[in-house]
Amino acid sequence: MRRVTNFSAGPSTLPYSVLKKAQAEFTSYQNTGLSILEMSHRSKHFEEILFDTKQLLQKLMNIPNNYQVLFLQGGASLQFSMVPLNLFHRTNHAYYAHTGTWSEKAIQEARKMGEVTMISSSEDKAFTYIPPIHLPNHPSADYIHITTNNTIEGTRYDTIPNEFDIPLVADMSSNILSEVYDVTKFGLIYAGAQKNIGPAGLTIVIIRDDLIGKAPQNCPTMLDYSTYVKTKSLYNTPPTFSIYMTKLVLEWLQKQGGVEGIEKVNKEKARLLYSFLDHSPLFHSKVEPKFRSIMNIPFTTYNAELDQLFIQTALEHDFLELQGHRSTGGMRASLYNAMSIESVRKLVDFMKLFEQSYLLEGNYVSNKDL
């Protein structure tokens, strides 16, 4: 079977062994005679899958007992609304750090429901760094919101600010499970699954007990976190297949030495690419070294036409989805957990060849030269 190297920012590459396992039992899960896709969400088999998935995540992230793990739908975009809807209860006010496209959307949605104060922003330098958080002298808000990793801009908090008395909420969509986080620093963590967790269609929420049950009475049942707590995420039909795939991915992650193990691999992958970028006369990273993402690495030649040529040539060599986000242009390589070191080495080797060929021959690189 043909396999390409897929640098998509999400949905993104999955471990091949996981795909093969899911394929093998696709029409008959564990010889039950039916596909996971056909299985009642209230069947014993599926309830086991749901339970195992939750337990695996609790173990992998070392989630304490006073936190609930919830399985939802709608992606981070729906969490942008569910967070304020559920957590605004005392001051109707929240502090948001503005670090890119996604934090901006989070802010816009929260502003529909209450007051938002932007407590830091890196907009002044096109979001190429993580700004420090400065709270006012007498801070008063229901929560502080950060985006731990900025998928489009390629930045990441190098340390998690946690000297505050106010619950910290994190959009961890693009770097959950990529490195060790101390869950106790957070009041709530949310993440769309389609990057490091599993397929699209599933959203994970990890919420501390004291933040549950604060939604207003007229809150839609499906938007109230307590609905998912009370029903163990089975209020209505959950995205069953996405949850099953997530279980397989988490089992795979466990075999990689858990989050500790994969963090080492991820840091080595990122080091390989950044170290090349920092010495390349052609390719450049715009992000301040201290705040560079280890998951999403944007780069550019500072020449839009040459960027296009690179992306096209890479595609012809089976390196997929290296184009940057449509809002930024340039290139971006997403190196999620399932991307191997070997694949990153191959990418760097290819970039070196492209660069040499370009520098030797001027502003044109034909496919056959590589």
Place this chain on the structure above:
Amino acid sequence: MRRVTNFSAGPSTLPYSVLKKAQAEFTSYQNTGLSILEMSHRSKHFEEILFDTKQLLQKLMNIPNNYQVLFLQGGASLQFSMVPLNLFHRTNHAYYAHTGTWSEKAIQEARKMGEVTMISSSEDKAFTYIPPIHLPNHPSADYIHITTNNTIEGTRYDTIPNEFDIPLVADMSSNILSEVYDVTKFGLIYAGAQKNIGPAGLTIVIIRDDLIGKAPQNCPTMLDYSTYVKTKSLYNTPPTFSIYMTKLVLEWLQKQGGVEGIEKVNKEKARLLYSFLDHSPLFHSKVEPKFRSIMNIPFTTYNAELDQLFIQTALEHDFLELQGHRSTGGMRASLYNAMSIESVRKLVDFMKLFEQSYLLEGNYVSNKDL
């Protein structure tokens, strides 16, 4: 590969040919070298799948050009809130027909956002019939809501009431695509996918143009139908794999002669089972014949212990999920599109054997007797 007969009310049985096709290209879609699960929702391949799925549905349901087909998440349960949130704009008042468990939940959610008048109810007879709709002399509401098929109670509107000037909204989760409906009778149709459309995790909304764009300014972006219209259901990452599977199911449906073709099969399947039930001294349907669902057929022996014995014995013969909803007890056979006539014949034959064995031997039927 082992296959059982799966009467689950949802997620439910899928056409085996569809499962085989998805399995074959599971790790490399159309030799692209990556799985559908790994594919960016903004890739050419996925955008084609999304477009084709929409077009297939438009064709199969004969959806006019002044209706939009939207792909969402959250199931019918989230639609219970999205419908009033988007359609309450003039009177903040809606008429609801109360025909069972799901209509009750729809009413509860709508009441959080405005006034609800129950314009008909079959609660007096345990929801075993469909009550006529009587509007007041000077009706004034933003919409009328019905549930075309009641999954738990096994009832179905035999005709769609449409003499009103008020937009008709229908929860069609459990019988969409099972029989021909005139879409022009409706202002809005919604359905969770996990019964007749495809896997769990996808929700379909069909909405008439004049009902779009009426949500309040502070409506969460993800809950505003116009978001999905403007972005062609690509505001954020949609449930890509569920959409792909839906495309395969719709292609399969087309080969069955479309909705017209499957309606004949569905009516014959239902006729086989009801005709047995109506002549059985042991098994009974409680539903008024005129309003009987052709998708979900509850039945009972009026003896809870015997019902349990039947369900257990059926399970031993690979007839799965014949237990009734946990709120009603008894049995239920869901005969969605993907359930073959042959499987229904086998079920009826099995029920006959069980019945004979029971009537011959008294109140105990051992597995070996069958």
